[in-house]
Amino acid sequence: MPPSKGPSRSELLALEGSTLPDLGGPGAVVVFCGINPGLYTAWAQAHFARPGNRFWPTLHRSGFTARLLAPQEQHLLPRHGLGITNVVARATATAAELSPAELRAGGELLRDKVRTWQPAFLAVLGVTAYREAFGARRAVIGLQQEVLGRTRIWVLPNPSGLNAHYGLPALAALFAELRAAAGVGRPEA
Template identity: 65%
Template sequence: MPSEPSRRPSAAEVAAAGGRTIPDLVGPGLRVLFSGINPSLYSAATGHHFARPGNRFWPALHRSGFTPRQLHPSEQAELPALGLGITNVVARATARADELSPAELIAGGRVLAALAAEWKPRYLAVLGVTAYRTAFARRRATIGPQDDTVGGVPVWVLPNPSGLNAHFQIDDLAREFAALRAA
């Protein structure tokens, strides 16, 4: 039975969430560790990854077959039992990912590599090709499987599921997620 979605934060609560962090959702035996770029202010205000209305992570996760039903962000704790985890390249919440400096992304990439090395998921899925290029100095990276590893873990770059990423519609995102799932 789905849990009750948490209440929506007020505009003041969202505005006050700048700089906050959300705990990683990790554990042993993960098939995929999904890494967002960084939490939105909305996510930081709720304490749930990919919580902002309009973010397509949860629908893409379900439509690609990773979850048996579409989970609400407040149900994120169900993911490890499915072999899935969530983290971010940069832990600090911002209104937009373009507020992050290249230095923050590079430093966050080092932290992400250590996290991947510690938990050893089957795949690390970075959601955002531009952030991946910057964080790991891979200027020519494209969406899909990468030739290198991060923390010894194979990497698959997925499109950023933010509603601000108009290049990828939900069906496109689900296809990209499904390609990772098939691997």
């Protein structure tokens, strides 16, 4: 766990291009897929760790977890059938630094990973990233027609605090639709 004092700018910049291990894998019911790790997340070595990211509060409010988990408690998710990965593994200051070609290549790697893991659902967090990575130009939020083996794909809004289009209640409602479809939720974590 990182120290309570946050990282310096130089510490964050030194993490450019670093990676974060996937969480979960085979046996997951739902694998959440971010666009790529941010520098703060790489520093914390915990998915969606940047203060202001609404992933963890949304997971709780939508009923996936019985209580609000801190990013450093991510290790509790696999025992409840949940996992986390990213379209692109390398950390950047912003997702805007990723090229369309990098997102498409990440989409191919993600397809292979999902075919190996075989979760019931892949939940891609960000419709724009999904469109680019999967070549689905007209995709919208919700269940997609494309299936990867036995895995159904569900697109959700990006929970980043920078995504002003969706407040926490709206995010939680959309995540709850996936939770109900997946038949998981409110584990004792």
